[in-house]
Amino acid sequence: MGRTTIRDLERKYRDDEPLTMLTAYDAPIGKLVDEGGVDMILVGDSAGHNHMGYEDTIPVTMDEQLSNTASVVRGTEDAMIVGDMPFGSYGASVEESVENASRFLQEAGADAVKLETAPAGETTIEIVDRLTELGIPVQGHLGLTPQRMNELGGAVIQGREGPDSAFADELVDTAERLEEAGIFSLVLEGVTEAVAKRITEAVDVPTIGIGAGRYVDGQVLVITDVLGLGGEGYSLSKQYADLDSVIREAVESYVADVESGTFPTSENAYEPIDAE
Numbered sequence: 001m002g003r004t005t006i007r008d009l010e011r012k013y014r015d016d017e018p019l020t021m022l023t024a025y026d027a028p029i030g031k032l033v034d035e036g037g038v039d040m041i042l043v044g045d046s047a048g049h050n051h052m053g054y055e056d057t058i059p060v061t062m063d064e065q066l067s068n069t070a071s072v073v074r075g076t077e078d079a080m081i082v083g084d085m086p087f088g089s090y091g092a093s094v095e096e097s098v099e100n101a102s103r104f105l106q107e108a109g110a111d112a113v114k115l116e117t118a119p120a121g122e123t124t125i126e127i128v129d130r131l132t133e134l135g136i137p138v139q140g141h142l143g144l145t146p147q148r149m150n151e152l153g154g155a156v157i158q159g160r161e162g163p164d165s166a167f168a169d170e171l172v173d174t175a176e177r178l179e180e181a182g183i184f185s186l187v188l189e190g191v192t193e194a195v196a197k198r199i200t201e202a203v204d205v206p207t208i209g210i211g212a213g214r215y216v217d218g219q220v221l222v223i224t225d226v227l228g229l230g231g232e233g234y235s236l237s238k239q240y241a242d243l244d245s246v247i248r249e250a251v252e253s254y255v256a257d258v259e260s261g262t263f264p265t266s267e268n269a270y271e272p273i274d275a276e
Helices: 007-014 027-035 062-075 094-106 122-133 146-152 166-181 193-202 223-227 245-260
Strands: 019-023 039-044 080-084 113-114 136-143 185-189 208-212 218-221
Touching: 007 019, 007 080, 019 223, 027 039, 027 062, 039 062, 062 080, 062 094, 094 113, 094 122, 122 136, 122 166, 136 166, 166 185, 166 193, 185 193, 193 208, 218 223
Parallel strands: 019 039, 019 218, 039 080, 080 113, 113 136, 136 185, 185 208, 208 218
Antiparallel strands: none
């Protein structure tokens, strides 16, 4: 069958079929997410605080992202794999940005990359234009952009000035310019529903929402939030399992078995000897 392609996504988009996307950061989880049938897997820099123990996304390096992406690629067969370019890996120059984006495809085996863009982000728009010209598929990202959290002053929901505000106009204009630069889809994160709806209506590429409400063309969530793994989720998400409890109970049972002598048994030994 082969991996999901941009043409596959375009077909679903034209047929008004919602697109599905989840994050994954390693081969075992990537394999399960892939088998669950998502269209795309984002190897997000959200690995920083959901997988690698950092406070946020800022410390995540290119080498770490390439390693995470390659792991997910090795564990999957069907979903499109999008590598999230980490903080500082693009923007210093077009040349360096192209080199780093290329590494995601050449070294990690990703199908595309994702770049965050500030409102009216001239530099990123120029980079997107160059990447797509060279054959590197790019997913855009507008709204609450975690790599700019220090500048934003925290997780501030974008668009609360209203769908007809100057700020909303700027987001729409940026989305349209990203479309002109060649993005194949656009993540809208932490954006009010009315603004997300306006952006979706303004562009002719699929919008993928995370905390952007109902009037978008698809959804993406962080896998640890979906699985209930590693702490409390966010109101923008939905928890579909409680793996924290499952894993904790399994570890407690293992510890109890070892301490009581009920594990291992002869069945767990190679060439067991008879007990005296």
